[in-house]
Amino acid sequence: MRGVIMGTERSTVDGVIRTSARGHSVLNSPRLNRGTAFTRRERRELGLVGLVPPQVLTQDQQAARAYAQFRSQPDDLAKNVYLTALRDRNEVLFHRLLGDHLAEMLPIVYTPTVGTAIERYSYEYRRPRGVYLSVDDPDAIESSLRASGLGADDVDLIVATDGEAILGIGDWGVGGIDIAVGKLAVYTAAAGVDPARTLAVMLDVGTDRQDLLDDPLYLGNRHPRVDRDRYDAFIDAYVTAATKLFPDALLHWEDFGSSNARRVLDRYREKTLTFNDDIQGTGAVNLAAVLSGVRAGGAALRDHRVVLFGAGTAGVGIAEQLRDAMIADGLTSREAAGRIWAVDRHGLLTDGQQGLRDFQMPFARRRAEVADWRHDEDLGGVPLAEVVDRVRPSVLIGTSGQGGAFTEDIVRSMAAHTDRPVILPLSNPTRLAEAVPADLLAWTGGRALIATGSPFAPVETDGVTHHIGQANNALVFPGLGLGTAVARAGRITDGMLVAAARAIADQTDATAPGAPILPPIDRLRDTSVAVAVAVARAAVADGVAREPVDDTVEERVRAAMWLPEYPPIEAV
Numbered sequence: 001m002r003g004v005i006m007g008t009e010r011s012t013v014d015g016v017i018r019t020s021a022r023g024h025s026v027l028n029s030p031r032l033n034r035g036t037a038f039t040r041r042e043r044r045e046l047g048l049v050g051l052v053p054p055q056v057l058t059q060d061q062q063a064a065r066a067y068a069q070f071r072s073q074p075d076d077l078a079k080n081v082y083l084t085a086l087r088d089r090n091e092v093l094f095h096r097l098l099g100d101h102l103a104e105m106l107p108i109v110y111t112p113t114v115g116t117a118i119e120r121y122s123y124e125y126r127r128p129r130g131v132y133l134s135v136d137d138p139d140a141i142e143s144s145l146r147a148s149g150l151g152a153d154d155v156d157l158i159v160a161t162d163g164e165a166i167l168g169i170g171d172w173g174v175g176g177i178d179i180a181v182g183k184l185a186v187y188t189a190a191a192g193v194d195p196a197r198t199l200a201v202m203l204d205v206g207t208d209r210q211d212l213l214d215d216p217l218y219l220g221n222r223h224p225r226v227d228r229d230r231y232d233a234f235i236d237a238y239v240t241a242a243t244k245l246f247p248d249a250l251l252h253w254e255d256f257g258s259s260n261a262r263r264v265l266d267r268y269r270e271k272t273l274t275f276n277d278d279i280q281g282t283g284a285v286n287l288a289a290v291l292s293g294v295r296a297g298g299a300a301l302r303d304h305r306v307v308l309f310g311a312g313t314a315g316v317g318i319a320e321q322l323r324d325a326m327i328a329d330g331l332t333s334r335e336a337a338g339r340i341w342a343v344d345r346h347g348l349l350t351d352g353q354q355g356l357r358d359f360q361m362p363f364a365r366r367r368a369e370v371a372d373w374r375h376d377e378d379l380g381g382v383p384l385a386e387v388v389d390r391v392r393p394s395v396l397i398g399t400s401g402q403g404g405a406f407t408e409d410i411v412r413s414m415a416a417h418t419d420r421p422v423i424l425p426l427s428n429p430t431r432l433a434e435a436v437p438a439d440l441l442a443w444t445g446g447r448a449l450i451a452t453g454s455p456f457a458p459v460e461t462d463g464v465t466h467h468i469g470q471a472n473n474a475l476v477f478p479g480l481g482l483g484t485a486v487a488r489a490g491r492i493t494d495g496m497l498v499a500a501a502r503a504i505a506d507q508t509d510a511t512a513p514g515a516p517i518l519p520p521i522d523r524l525r526d527t528s529v530a531v532a533v534a535v536a537r538a539a540v541a542d543g544v545a546r547e548p549v550d551d552t553v554e555e556r557v558r559a560a561m562w563l564p565e566y567p568p569i570e571a572v
């Protein structure tokens with residue numbers, strides 16, 4: 001725990017924090033501070049007598065007061081700001097509160113409210129969190145990472161973003177750091193990743209959002225995003241420095257623009273311990289939702305037809321994992337790809353289509369195949385409605401960031417040909433969901449099996465309460481990170497992702513009326529344990545584990561989980 005404050009160590013043997021800090025230095029460190037919960041002895045030894053009010057509270061009392069303060073905030077953004085401030089004051093208490101009220105608070109620290117916090121970043125800014133690396137100062141990358149105070153053995157995980165494709169809301173420049181910070185909160189809440197052993201990194205390469213460039217309060221680099229050569233050199237310098245300083249850390253990439261996301265992952269995935277959440281995490285959670293939905297519907301995965309709307313980072317990541325799962329289910333690679341129809345901003349992906357991107361090509365249909373389908377001149381291709389009419393899909397997935405794109409006509413057309421349509425409007429935040437569950441259930445007579453990217457309340461139809469699963473990569477990445485750490489895996493393999501997906505699907509039984517197709521958020525910790533166990537085993541099977549895994553793996557996973565308790569603290 002060197003990153004906390006000079007002169008502070010947390011023993012790996014007895015868990016005791018030993019610190020030479022005194023007085024305000026202790027209170028101002030969110031990792032050392034426990035405010036009114038410092039005991040009388042601790043107050044005396046740490047020079048705190050007179051600096052905090054006399055009463056000593058338990059953590060339970062502190063948590064009750066903080067929860068009341070949270071509840072009294074006027075709106076969700078204010079709640080987000082409140083929790084951020086709490087995290088900056090007393091990190092253990094923040095995680096205690098989040099863990100106790102996960103279903104209520106996750107939408108505040110994560111999607112959807114984190115999207116608003118990112119849009120408002122330069123206005124709501126109070127204090128920095130994480131490391132801000134600038135493309136204009138590449139020589140400072142290493143020293144900035146060192147300035148975190150963390151040493152080679154101190155970091156398990158770094159979440160980095162360049163802020164270009166935040167959720168579905170686009171380029172928000174430096175404000176994007178809040179998605180990295182939000183993901184880290186989820187890692188800890190869901191899988192007990194020790195927050196002291198993580199870092200959020202903003203890779204500031206500029207922004208193309210003119211409003212931000214014109215805004216005098218904007219806090220990031222005030223220039224357009226740099227060209228590809230400078231970009232790649234900067235990313236390379238970051239990876240080189242991060243892997244040199246923190247050789248065991250998992251490098252997590254979040255919310256990059258689609259071509260950069262793919263290129264960066266492809267460049268480093270074989271060389272280092274790295275993972276793109278939007279491609280791989282989303283692919284895995286979606287696979288879990290489809291496996292669970294398909295199981296409830298009764299037909300084998302290989303017999304399904306999938307229409308995917310929005311073939312960007314997440315969409316193509318999903319298509320790849322579905323294709324691979326269908327291959328595992330007995331189809332050839334060609335047959336499997338043939339069961340997926342991907343639609344993007346110019347309609348169905350077809351070969352030779354203008355603007356088709358490299359990573360989309362494996363999912364482009366032959367033009368001849370759709371020659372007599374209705375084309376929309378303005379769109380420049382076959383629209384979603386026509387694709388659904390022709391294909392009669394049993395699975396419809398949205399990763400387009402286009403709120404309301406799954407219209408009543410489209411959904412009714414789909415539902416006319418399948419008993420249990422699996423419909424996954426995955427776009428975030430909430431207003432960008434391709435459809436809302438209440439409509440989907442109304443249009444399908446309650447038959448749709450639904451999961452959404454952002455949380456939705458249960459829906460009542462014909463006396464059945466339908467619980468809506470949240471198909472968010474939050475079901476995947478925390479357990480993936482934990483399992484990777486327990487097995488000391490050197491790489492993230494496709495096998496580890498499939499194992500995560502299967503473990504999630506096994507956590508729920510969607511056959512009961514109204515049951516969700518994914519495990520609920522309030523069981524996120526158990527889900528993450530199941531994912532971590534499956535991931536650790538898969539790491540061994542794939543030959544990337546440096547730690548053996550045996551029957552005790554679940555115990556080891558649970559033992560590795562950090563808990564939001566105040567550890568013993570001693571003045572030295």
Ligand SMILES: NC(=O)C1=CN([C@@H]2O[C@H](COP(=O)(O)OP(=O)(O)OC[C@H]3O[C@@H](n4cnc5c(N)ncnc54)[C@H](O)[C@@H]3O)[C@@H](O)[C@H]2O)C=CC1
Pocket residue numbers: 165166167168169255257258277278282285309310311312313314315343344345346347398399400401402426427428429432452453454471472473474
């Ligand atoms: N539930 C989850 O776990 C996740 C959800 N997402 C959501 O998926 C959405 C997309 O995210 P990314 O793939 O990272 O972004 P992206 O920008 O890489 O992909 C979006 C794709 O949608 C396409 N598109 C835009 N307008 C369209 C239109 N009118 N019709 C059809 N396609 C259109 C774009 O051309 C692009 O290919 C976001 O809303 C994001 O929040 C992303 C990752 C995880």
Ligand SMILES: CC(=O)C(=O)O
Pocket residue numbers: 111166167168255277278427428453472473474
């Ligand atoms: C959940 C997530 O990673 C996204 O919407 O980008």
Ligand SMILES: [Mg+2]
Pocket residue numbers: 167254255277278
């Ligand atoms: Mg994301």
